[in-house]
Amino acid sequence: NNERMRDNEQLSVSSNLIGKLAKTPSGDLPLRRLSLRSSSSRFREAGNTPLEKLPAINEVAQDQRNELLIKKLQQCCTLFDFTDPYTNFKSRQIKSDTLNEILEHLNNPSSVTPSIYHQLFRLVSANLFRPLPPTLTTDDFDPEEDDPVQELAWEHLQLVYEIFLTFIDSPHFDINIAKEFVHTSCVDSFLELFNCEDPREREYLKTTLHRIYGKFISLRPYIRKSINNIFLEFSHQNKRHNGIAELLEILGSIINGFALPLKPEHKQFLFQALLPLHKPSYIGIYQQQLQYCLTQFINKEPPLIQKVLSYLIRIFPFGSASKGVMMLNEMYTLMEKVDPEQLVPILEVLSKKIARILKDDHFQIAERGLQFWNNDNFRYLLHNYSHVMAPILFPSLYHNIHNHWHHSIRNFSDAALEDLGIDDVEYSTYVENYEKSLMNRPKTEVKEVVIPLQRT
DSSP: OHHHHHHHHHHHHHHHHHHHHHHSOGGGSOOOOOOSSEEOSOSSOSOOOOOOOOOOGGGSOHHHHHHHHHHHHHHTTOOOOOSSTTTTHHHHHHHHHHHHHHHHHHTSGGGOOGGGHHHHHHHHHHHHOOOOOOOOOOTTOOTTTSOOOEETTHHHHHHHHHHHHHHHTSTTOOHHHHTTTSSHHHHHHHHHHTTOSOHHHHHHHHHHHHHHHHHOGGGHHHHHHHHHHHHHHHHHHOOOOTTHHHHHHHHHHHHHTOOSSOOHHHHHHIIIIIGGGGSSTTGGGTHHHHHHHHHHHHHHOTTHHHHHHHHHHHTOOTTOHHHHHHHHHHHHHHHTTSOGGGGGGGHHHHHHHHHHHHTOSSHHHHHHHHGGGGOHHHHHHHHHSHHHHHHHHHHHHHHHHHHOSOHHHHHHHHHHHHTTOOOHHHHHHHHHHHHHHHHHSOTTTOOOOOOOSSOO
């Protein structure tokens, strides 16, 4: 009986769909193919009243255009459910055409008058500010391999974003009037949308928030604090967020504009909000943008490299090869941005971490650690502070030459050891000390083979 009921329900749905297709003129059928990974943020429509096409703005008298523009803005506050491509198709098309007409009309600076502010911001609020649907993106989502989730209502949302950006960029845009509508709750609404899954919308959000940050100076501290809170929640509570990369891009330009000397609150943001972003497993999605932000800070105040590298050394992820390689690449790049003398205070800690990395069983980690010998600043330190670095690095390099399973690591380690700049006496001393350390370790820990004293 249950199977028969399900079959009847499926037949009923199919009959309704066929009925809609039969009643719809062929010229009105939507031809857009829906993405296999799509989602709608519209769970219900705001009324079922069909839209009526209003006269074109440029077809009415000049003194009537402003009033007609307001009517069109009001009309476009009507929302539609895009999960069914055949529901209210004509009304949805009327709204698309009207939004395009509004956008074209606002390109004329004289069309931005005080009387449209309220209705235009109502249009933005009604169409853009909405609860996001449950996420379809899983933890193993790869942005380079997997198709992104697309918002079904994008054809309307994109036009509303374009209208708002055109409006706020207009030379007649009055910030004093707009302050009534662009406030902290408006900023919160835009920031919440950064967690949407459609990358197209996040690109528009990035531009929109950047415009607001540039024009509304009084909101700048609040925007920075709000982004800080998003990062803290993401990094410490391990909650997935889709817009970290876009928020970091905005911050990159904000940090670039920081005045010198850096304020304590700006450094606090670096240490408490940016650096912990290295902890989540999704760092690959936003690592380039994060590295750019760190580079901006270090360019402005080079001594910050010491605390930044110390943090990366402390949390280095030996259990994840891909994440470890990314972090090593970042450390390599940041070291190139400063005078090598800035690295001397952390030289011992840095050398110990690299020594540990060189012995890693994963050849990509060990190989990337050996690439530091190509870094000009690292080589400067190696040649000028060999008395500090050589005793720390030698055991790992010597171990690799005789014990590492990967042939390229053995070869690279041999070349790196030659570059330590130690003489035969030091070499023999280091080997003797190494053998003594093996003898002093518990037998269960000793895995190395017996190593000859002579230099190879």
